[in-house]
Amino acid sequence: MAYSHTNSKGTTYYLHTKKSMTSTGKERTLFYFSKELKEGEALDAVPAGYEVAEMKTGMLVLKKVAEKAEVAS
Numbered sequence: 860m861a862y863s864h865t866n867s868k869g870t871t872y873y874l875h876t877k878k879s880m881t882s883t884g885k886e887r888t889l890f891y892f893s894k895e896l897k898e899g900e901a902l903d904a905v906p907a908g909y910e911v912a913e914m915k916t917g918m919l920v921l922k923k924v925a926e927k928a929e930v931a932s
Contacts, residue, residue: 861901864892868917875900892919 862874872892877900879887890906905911909921 860903861896862904864911864919866913866917866919870894870917872919873897874902874905874911874921876902890921 863871864874865871872894873896874890875893875897876888876890879889881887890902890909905921908924910924912920912922914920
């Protein structure tokens with residue numbers, strides 16, 4: 860089952876991923892949300908270390924989770 864998220868405006872989006880090559884020849888993983896479910900690119904869950912955030916316009920984005928700095932006692 861593909862991961863879906865409904866924004867504050869009531870629109871449901873599905874999380875997808877695809878591989879892309881940079882101009883230097885390195886492979887890069889892109890994450891994006893789409894209103895339509897695309898087979899082969901849909902993800903079942905949010906990747907580890909990321910969280911879903913909503914912009915003021917209602918567009919959904921993935922943000923890296925900030926690691927908590929431990930305080931030495």
